[in-house]
Amino acid sequence: MRIGIKPYLVIILICMYNKLNIVLISGLIAVRLSDLKVKQTAIISKVNRTVSDNVNQPDLVASRLETLGFVPGTQVQVITKGIFGGDPILIQIGFTRFALRKVEAARIEIQEVVQGAAV
Structure with missing residues:
Protein backbone atom coordinates (compact mmCIF):
# COMPACT_ATOMS: atom_id res chain seq x y z
CA MET A 1 0.00 0.00 0.00
CA ARG A 2 1.39 3.40 -0.97
CA ILE A 3 0.66 6.52 1.06
CA GLY A 4 0.65 9.76 -0.90
CA ILE A 5 1.58 13.07 0.71
CA LYS A 6 0.34 16.23 -0.92
CA PRO A 7 3.03 18.92 -1.45
CA TYR A 8 0.85 21.65 0.04
CA LEU A 9 0.61 19.69 3.30
CA VAL A 10 4.39 19.57 3.56
CA ILE A 11 4.58 23.35 3.08
CA ILE A 12 1.94 23.89 5.77
CA LEU A 13 3.84 21.68 8.21
CA ILE A 14 7.08 23.56 7.54
CA CYS A 15 5.34 26.89 8.12
CA MET A 16 3.83 25.62 11.37
CA TYR A 17 7.26 24.46 12.58
CA ASN A 18 8.79 27.86 11.81
CA LYS A 19 5.99 29.63 13.69
CA LEU A 20 6.85 27.65 16.82
CA ASN A 21 10.44 28.95 16.75
CA ILE A 22 9.52 32.61 16.20
CA VAL A 23 7.58 34.70 18.70
CA LEU A 24 6.29 38.12 17.64
CA ILE A 25 6.74 40.70 20.38
CA SER A 26 5.57 44.26 19.55
CA GLY A 27 7.55 44.77 16.33
CA LEU A 28 10.47 42.64 17.50
CA ILE A 29 11.05 38.98 16.75
CA ARG A 49 18.98 27.51 31.33
CA THR A 50 17.83 23.99 30.55
CA VAL A 51 15.82 22.15 33.15
CA SER A 52 17.80 19.24 34.51
CA ASP A 53 16.83 16.40 36.84
CA ASN A 54 18.61 18.03 39.76
CA VAL A 55 17.12 21.49 40.27
CA ASN A 56 19.82 22.52 42.77
CA GLN A 57 22.64 21.93 40.28
CA PRO A 58 23.65 25.07 38.32
CA ASP A 59 23.75 25.02 34.51
CA THR A 74 24.61 42.98 24.19
CA GLN A 75 24.80 43.29 20.41
CA VAL A 76 25.89 40.14 18.55
CA GLN A 77 26.61 39.36 14.91
CA VAL A 78 26.97 36.06 13.09
CA ILE A 79 30.16 36.23 11.04
CA THR A 80 30.00 32.83 9.31
CA LYS A 81 28.67 29.31 9.73
CA GLY A 82 30.32 25.96 9.16
CA ILE A 83 30.04 24.26 5.79
CA PHE A 84 28.44 21.01 6.93
CA GLY A 85 25.13 21.73 8.63
CA GLY A 86 26.14 25.20 9.79
CA ASP A 87 28.08 23.92 12.79
CA PRO A 88 30.05 25.65 14.38
CA ILE A 89 28.86 29.26 14.21
CA LEU A 90 31.35 32.15 14.40
CA ILE A 91 29.83 34.94 16.49
CA GLN A 92 31.20 38.39 17.24
CA ILE A 93 30.53 40.40 20.39
CA GLY A 94 32.29 43.75 20.27
CA PHE A 95 35.81 42.97 19.04
CA THR A 96 35.81 39.37 20.30
CA ARG A 97 34.84 36.35 18.20
CA PHE A 98 33.55 33.03 19.54
CA ALA A 99 32.93 29.72 17.81
CA LEU A 100 29.83 28.12 19.29
CA ARG A 101 28.11 24.85 18.53
CA LYS A 102 24.50 25.07 17.36
CA VAL A 103 23.35 23.52 20.65
CA GLU A 104 25.09 26.27 22.63
CA ALA A 105 23.88 29.04 20.31
CA ALA A 106 20.31 27.73 20.59
CA ARG A 107 20.35 28.55 24.32
CA ILE A 108 20.71 32.26 23.56
CA GLU A 109 17.53 34.16 22.71
CA ILE A 110 17.94 37.32 20.64
CA GLN A 111 15.72 40.11 19.41
CA GLU A 112 16.05 41.28 15.86
CA VAL A 113 14.35 44.50 14.78
CA VAL A 114 11.86 43.92 11.96
CA GLN A 115 12.52 46.29 9.07
CA GLY A 116 9.89 48.99 8.88
CA ALA A 117 8.64 48.45 12.44
CA ALA A 118 8.65 51.27 14.96
CA VAL A 119 10.70 50.51 18.06
Missing part, protein backbone atom coordinates in the same frame (compact mmCIF):
# COMPACT_ATOMS: atom_id res chain seq x y z
CA ALA A 30 12.53 36.81 19.50
CA VAL A 31 14.56 34.02 17.91
CA ARG A 32 17.50 31.87 18.86
CA LEU A 33 21.05 32.86 17.99
CA SER A 34 21.47 29.60 16.06
CA ASP A 35 18.67 30.73 13.68
CA LEU A 36 20.28 34.08 12.84
CA LYS A 37 21.65 34.37 9.30
CA VAL A 38 25.21 35.29 8.36
CA LYS A 39 26.04 39.03 8.61
CA GLN A 40 22.88 39.76 10.64
CA THR A 41 23.07 41.68 13.88
CA ALA A 42 20.78 41.30 16.90
CA ILE A 43 20.50 42.04 20.61
CA ILE A 44 20.66 39.29 23.24
CA SER A 45 17.47 39.09 25.30
CA LYS A 46 18.36 36.14 27.59
CA VAL A 47 20.36 32.95 28.02
CA ASN A 48 18.11 29.94 28.58
CA LEU A 60 27.46 25.30 33.76
CA VAL A 61 27.12 25.99 30.02
CA ALA A 62 24.71 28.91 30.56
CA SER A 63 26.95 30.29 33.31
CA ARG A 64 29.99 30.06 31.06
CA LEU A 65 28.20 31.82 28.18
CA GLU A 66 27.24 34.67 30.51
CA THR A 67 30.81 34.87 31.80
CA LEU A 68 32.10 35.17 28.22
CA GLY A 69 29.84 38.17 27.59
CA PHE A 70 26.56 36.72 26.30
CA VAL A 71 24.43 38.91 28.56
CA PRO A 72 21.08 40.62 27.86
CA GLY A 73 21.38 43.91 25.97
